[in-house]
Amino acid sequence: MEIILFYLVALVAVISGYLVIRCKSPVNSALGLVNTFFCLAIYYVMLHAPFMAAIQIMVYAGAIMVLILFVIMLLNLGTEARQRYTHGVVWSAIASLLVLVNVVYFLKRGRVTGAEGDITPFKIETLGHTELIGKTMFTEFLLPFEIASILLLVAIVGAVVLAKREV
Amino acid sequence: MTDHLLSIITYFPLVGMLVELFLPREADRLIKSVTLVVTLIVFLASLPLAFDDVFINSAAMQYTEFANWISIGQYFQMNYFVGVDGISLWLVLLTTFIMPVTVLSTWHAVDRNTKGFMALLLLLETGMLGAFIALDLFLFYVFWELMLVPMYFMIGIWGGKNRVYAAIKFFLFTAVGSLLMLVAIIYVYYFSVQSGIPFDNGFGITHFYQLDIPAHVQAWLFAAFALSFAIKVPMFPVHTWLPDAHTEAPTAGSVILAAILLKMGTYGYVRFAIPLFPVATMQFTPFLAFLAVIGIIYGALVAMMQDDVKKLVAYSSVSHLGFVMLGVFAMNLQGLSGGMIQMINHGISTGALFLIVGFIYERRHTRLIVDFGGLSKVMPVFATIFMIVTFSSIGLPGTNGFVGEFLILVGAFESELRTFAVFATTGVILAAVYMLWMFQRVMMGKVTNPKNEKLKDLSAREVVVMLPLILFIFWIGLYPNTFLEKMNPALDNLVSQVKGKQQVALMAEDLDQSVTKVIINE
């Protein structure tokens, strides 16, 4: 039952991913991307990470994609002009295929061997995912969290400096 | 005082240079005078070395100074380790002696940007002296590279038409060689550390002499050193930078280049390449001697056909230094001391020749032989001096050139290089051919070119410049013992060391063979 769902979602995700990289119009690509995000969110749920799923929707589908779409509208970009330089699409295809092959090769040969933690699905059920995340983040990963805040600050200021019309 | 004598004479020019940097660039005379005074002081300060009889009795390093310079525990250590022995002694003195002469000679030659020129001269002197006194390979390398920079600018800024090409060629040729040498130096260092030489020794060569490096390794290391020095010497076939550099460089540059910089190469062989890698030396000797002889004849032949006086002298340098190399690789006392003497000779004679070319160039702004002719009628004093120098360069007995060449050939004849010596001797004939032909075309005959009719004879300054050189031409020619007696102990020691190690190596080889024979027989 679950496996079917998995493949279904996978199919959707891949197709919408395909849309992202093939659609002529950026808007369509954007929509395809949103679609992918949703599929991933579903996966997150299946992986006992409901909180991540939520953020996935909020941050990505909500914030980032809106921003992107906004920019697309702002610059009202139609379908992109046909390519003027030979980028060797073939090469690109080969390259990315090779990447895929590599990764898959590693996955087939490789083993996930990390040390088992104690955060069992059961624990998640009982304690609640959000709290777990929160705990870990504010105890173990306090510093990265802070740094992330600086990062966002930099991004904001930078965006302002760059996009502002006049000094 | 005396225990820091070497450092003093080495860094005093640097101080002078710094002083000059703060002088107004317009004050030409002042700057020149300062430079002259500085170089003279250095020369006077270096005289005690010449009169110190310790060199007659001892082959050891004298006036040594040792100080820890860089020391990174277990990584590496470099020391400020300097000193002179009979080998470097005369080269140091040659340097300190040539510099004032050069400065005086270039009094009117350099018209624009005198400040820069003089500063570079002084920097160069520091570099050269440092390279001659350094007993720590790292230190040596530092000075060795330091010399390139001033020379590069001298050629490039004050040079002739084709100066850029010449300057870059000079720099690249020399640098390529020395960079490979750097690798070899580092390798030798770590080898020494592994073979348990005290860490405090750093790159000190005195301990490196004791190393016994496996033959095949030696071959590589020697090749690296030899290439670097061969380029500097310059030996055939890596000599082509020399004619360009000489032709384009200003007089002072050519003089220093010929008189001292080229000696770096030959000195490098004597001080570093050969004693550090005696076994490899043994293997390479025939090859290098061959190149040397080729250089002698080849240089002479090419020199013969030159139409530019300076180029001619440049190629004659190739020939002369071929003699030096032959003598050095004869690896016996006569050959080596001949080589050393010939180094000094070449410094003096060829230096003088370049000065002479400079004199007529200042007057006529051409160096082409065809533009001259019959000068001896117009400028008799010049003619006399030119004549003397020419014959010293030909190696006429009684002048310095003969002593050097004779000792070298005797040495070569006593060594295994007999056949080479025979061919080298033909160089004696060719030398006469090209020098005299040039002399005839420049000085003899009728004054064909009206421009030459009212050339001024040498000024008092120019005569003063030449006289000391001529003095030494005859001194070395008539009583070389002054110089020989001080260099012989060191050279003797060198020969015995190198020969000893070579013998050991040979015996080991024979032993192996005999052992294998035995095994085969059984």
Add this chain to the structure above:
Amino acid sequence: MYDKLWLIPFFPLLGSIINGLLGKRFIKNEKVIGAIGTGAVFLSFLVSCKYFFQLLGDSVKTHESVVASWMSVGNLQVDWGFLLDPLSALMIMVVCGVGSLIHLYSIGYMHGDEGYYRFFSYLNLFVFSMLMLVLGNNALVMFVGWEGVGLCSYLLIGFYIEKQSAGDAAKKAFVMNRVGDFGFLLGLFTIFWTFGSKHGVWTINFVEISEQAHLLSGDTVLGLGVTTVATLCFFLGATGKSAQLPLYTWLPDAMEGPTPVSALIHAATMVTAGVYMIGRMNVLFAMSPTTMAVVAMVGALTAIFAASIGFAQNDIKRVLAYSTVSQLGFMFMAMGVGAFTAGVFHLMTHAFFKACLFLGSGSVIHAMHHALHHAHLDDDPQDMRNMGGLRKKLPVTHITFAVSCLAIAGIPGLSGFFSKDEILWYTFASTRGMLIVWIIGAIAAAMTAFYMFRCLYMTFYGQQKTDPKAKDHVHESPWVITLPLVVLAFLATVGGYVGVPEALGGHNQIHHFMEPVFGHAQEVYHIAVKEAMHHNPIEYVLMALSVVLALIGIGVASVMYMKNPDLPAKFTAKFAKLHRWVFNKWYVDEAYDALFVETTKKLGIFCWRGFDVKVIDGIVNGLARVVGACSSALRHTQTGLFQNYALTMVLGTVVMVAIFILN
């Protein structure tokens, strides 16, 4: 005591320095300069006399005096040392004697030349070098003189710097001498090295060499005996210095120099250095019959070859030059057959009469020059075809010239007869003698007589062919010129009587005088007159024969150039080809040019333009160009397009992964 030997070369050196440095600026006055120059040589002549007679009286005949050490490097010890023995004693007498006469002569001859001080400075310097050569007690000091005289001849041949030909001649002389010196050095090295390495005797001192020579008897080098190799090398040196085949061509050209120079350097002294050197090393030469034979043959061939060229020369000095070459050939014949004394004897006599001849010709030229100059003509004052009949105008010159001619022709009673005859006798009778050499020698002697008298007649007899305008201006030269002529003529006459052979009831003093130098070698290596020839009447036959030959030569000459002067023209017309060859000196110079000079030049050009520029720099610059090409090629991979960059990154990744998989 002999420790003042150094004085002998010292005076001329001093004179040379004084004249050279102060002559132009301070002294200026010709008289003083001349006096200094001549005085210096004369002083050393006096000293030489002192030592000469001291040596005569002395029982010990070999004396060395070391002034200072020159080079001392390990086992190579070279001193500034002098050696006085009969040989060198004789030589210094000749050099200083003839030298001072010629200096005296030059005072008059060079009068008014703007290079006056220079001339005397050089001339003194030459005498100095020559004395070093003669007195040196080891090969190296000798070599100093050896090259020194070369230098001076270079300077003096090129004395008229304005003349292109003079410069060429000077260069030619020096370079050819260098070729000889090359040989000399090689010989020296061979000896030094074999002595040292084989027998532990590290020496180049003549006395020691002669004493130790026997050690070398066994040694070989390149399959030949060491002595043979070494002496052949030395002989090469000798041919260069003494203008023997094949290195003789510089001497005739050397006549570009002032006549006194030709007389002193290219007749009396320097050119005989080779002979002297062989004499000095007689032991080594004696040890190698091969070399001796070579020497003899070369000498003989040179003698006849040069003589043949002398037939057709019209320049008076050139005739004399070729005769010099020929006479030197005789000396080498003597050396070659082991008649060392005879060789040295001829050297001496030759110095007298040839110097006299040259100075005589100089006097003629001097006169002619003045005359032509006075008449504003630019005919060649040296061309005999412009002379003739000068005997009335220049009586003294004529007499002395004639006497010397007789002497050189070998007319009995004059010096030339004794020396030349002794040589011929030895070539015939010595244990090392060879009939062929004797035959050639005899013919050469006859030819000598012929061309010398041809010269004499063309110059002084017949009717004067000088341009009428100049005719009356030809005058006899001043006493400073004629006096030396007279003295030399006198010596040329009587000089021979120190060597009157026993056969003629003489005592051959010179032979006994030289005994200590040559005797040793001669007896050890059995060089002497063959047993059969002792007190053999054939000696008289030969003597008579040579006289007859000389007379024939003279006779032919007088027939051709006195009786009916149109004969020579007939001959030349008849043997046109032959004449052209002879006249052009058998085209030897041309051959040398084509063979050596041009090839060397071509080689030089090839090395420079072909190898240096094309190959080496070609490689270097080519390398640079290749790197540059790569650079501009690679540069364009940097397309500036984002996606190419990204693609490169991805591919790079993939490649790295691939490498990993392969590892």
Add this chain to the structure above:
Amino acid sequence: MENLVQIALQNVNMAAILPSLILTCFGMGLLLINVFLPRGTTRHAVWISLIGIVVTGFFIVTAWGQPQYGFNDAVAMDNFAAFFSIIFLFAAGLSILMSDEYLTREGYPVSEYYPMVLFATAGAMWMASGTDMMTIFLGLEVMSVALYVLAGFFRGQIRSNEAGLKYFLLGAFSTGFLLYGMALIYGVTGSTKLTEIGIYLNAHGALLENPMTLAGLILLSIGFLFKIAAAPFHMWTPDVYEGAPTPITAFMSAGPKAAAFAAFLRIMEYCFFSLKPEWTAILWVLAVLTMIVGNVIAISQTNIKRMLAYSSIAHAGYALIGMVAANEIGYSGILFYMLAYTFMNVGAFAVLVLAGKKGEDNLTLEGFSGFGYKRPFLGVALAIFLFSLMGLPPTAGFAGKFYIFAGAIKAGYIWLAVIGVLNSAVSLYYYLRVMVYMYFRDPAEDYAWVSMPATVVISIVIAIIGVFYLGIIPGDVMEYAKLAIF
């Protein structure tokens, strides 16, 4: 709830992040102050940020020798980090000194510039001091984002935009690989803490054969190799360096490069020391490739800024030799080399700042004809920096090269060292050519004396002092570099 606080606080160790903390505080403070500062000039901002840098530097120096760990092994302010932090501070300080003049000339006197530099520096510090992949990653991002902004800082200048955009796109792209690598490593070891990863990998030998580990290793490296600008991930470098504002180019060529090296070194040494043979083999190839590409292409450059960009690629190659050597000497060699490189390269760019006219069209070789006579001081300075870049004694460049080659030779990589020296022989050519134009050509146009702003001169002088100090008496600094190795 309160126990949570305790858990949180017991890991907190401010000393471990003090420098970056101070720096960020100054940055944020500056952002606030900017509001009140007069527009049109940035002088005050310069001084404030300089003070910040000096203060930070002071704290780092005083903390030398007492490593501080904290935040549950997310960060370690050890000597290694300290040494690199000093490098970043020098880079930042020197480029800030030259910025004011430059911004005014180019017409963008915007004070936000300086906080950005400070943040970038802080990010670099986190990279250097991070011992957790997250810290490193975030530090990297802070630095990069700030640099994207700075590279494209001149909104109106198309080249600046382009530089920013290219840098951004490629940077983000490489981030993808970096993250994927981290993910795989996480999967293999189950941790993001470097030490734990290292121990885990070392303990389970089987993992070394696990392809996933290797994949992780490679993808991880790519992120850093990109920042280091090692071929074939170097291609952004010339374009971005050329387009970005010169002071930023100076900073980028020194600071971020060093930061990337720091993080790369730390990860390789902490996590993958058991895989040394594998990654040294790869880096060997990359080092050679990088040197060759950098030097060879630099030869045919006519724009000096761009030429220096290629030369910085080449220098990255030299530094990689130190990593290939993978012994103490090599590592400390990298530290030393980075410091030396900071001085000489930033100094060179400082000269360019003064040499350039608005729009910097004149930074071509032709434009430098007779420069040495036009501006004697600048000429000499540039000459010194170039000689140092060549690696000629007695300059920092030589000492650095020597240090690194010594490491390589000690480790037995003779041929690598030989290739290295041959490459620097090639590099001689293009450096010399600059001097050919500066001194061997006469000035194209007649020139007047131009007054030089103090700040830039100061930065140049500091750089010169640094070059010679590290060249003539490098002993002390080398000693520090030695102590800085873990």
Add this chain to the structure above:
Amino acid sequence: MISVYHYMSVAAILFAMGTYGVLTRRNAIVIFMCIELMLNSVNLTFISLSSYLQNMDGQIFVFFVMAVAAAEAAVGLALMIAFYRNRDSIDVDDVNMLKW
């Protein structure tokens, strides 16, 4: 049962697709979206791993990745706008002034 490898395979495919998009699309914004796609595939990997290994770190990491993505989006889009203002295009083929 769904193993972690299933998820990771999906992630791998998405990653490759993202790469392909980056390499082939012209429009800078679309390229950026493709990069986002890559990042998401990484996220998926992280989360699948973390739930498989049963520890939180992976998810925290994803959290930060999202933050980074947001930051990059802001700056990147700003850069694109600035570029667009000057060139009236965000076609990466127009980002070609600096080359060679």
